[in-house]
Amino acid sequence: MRIGELARRSGVSVRSLRYYEEQGLLTSERSPSGQRHYAEGDVERVLFLQRLYTAGLSSRTIHELLPCVDSPSLENSRAALERMAQEREKLSAHIAELLHTRDLLDAAMAAARRGKECLEEHEAA
Amino acid sequence: MRIGELARRSGVSVRSLRYYEEQGLLTSERSPSGQRHYAEGDVERVLFLQRLYTAGLSSRTIHELLPCVDSPSLENSRAALERMAQEREKLSAHIAELLHTRDLLDAAMAAARRGKECLEEHEAA
DNA sequence: CTTGCCTCTGACATGGATGTGAGGTTTTAG
DNA sequence: CTAAAACCTCACATCCATGTCAGAGGCAAG
Secondary structure: OEHHHHHHHHOOOHHHHHHHHHOOOOOOEEOOOOOEEOOOHHHHHHHHHHHHHHOOOOHHHHHHHHHHHHOOOOOOHHHHHHHHHHHHHHHHHHHHHHHHHHHHHHHHHHHHHHHHHHHHHHHHO | OEHHHHHHHHOOOHHHHHHHHHOOOOOOEEOOOOOEEOOOHHHHHHHHHHHHHHOOOOHHHHHHHHHHHHOOOOOOHHHHHHHHHHHHHHHHHHHHHHHHHHHHHHHHHHHHHHHHHHHHHHHHO
């Protein structure tokens, strides 16, 4: 499949796909004329990359983790495995942060609602 | 307290504090000579702002929520309350995403560990 | 062959929070 | 009084994923 189709099927812009390649996160076969061709599995790979970006990882960080994902049995994955565990911890911490933040929002909303009700009682009176 | 102390106590750069003010998220009393002065409570406010930034909200979004937080009983908080509920939903969705991503990382790590063990058996043999 | 769409490279633009530096005033400590 | 440290404003720089545009080539259908 060519880049346009991969873009459509993964919901990522053509521009971004080229960028991922530039960052070493995605590879492609080139036709004699230089056009990129992708395998079916690349759709899922791109979705995975998107997921990591959404989780706040940078291209560089993702690049460091990929050896672990791509060839999980090579010895270079020892370092990648550590790196991955480290990112997992960061992610967990971030999730905890967000849960806390959500609680704060809930508290603020509850307070606001109480205030609003109080105001409405005044209006009703 | 002056801006340097607030920065130190909240762990945010002086630059950022001025930026928050510029974005309407933080206010300060000015001394006759123009220096900013803050109240004790502003430390916590800045921490809260940081939290919202970390949760991925933009200055503009935070600004829209603040009426709700600052004066929970005014009528302008009706819109802010909706906005807030909306952001809360986004946040929940994001958290769910992150949990899923963490699961994927866990799966990748498990696979990598299996591969590594297999390799080590080879070495041992 | 031509028209239209897709792709290529390369480069510049964007947005948002923050860093950084210049040039000048205020505050504080000795 | 003086020197150091903190503050002021203004403006330009940075990072990073993307958008966007220009100019050129590739490829299928009429």
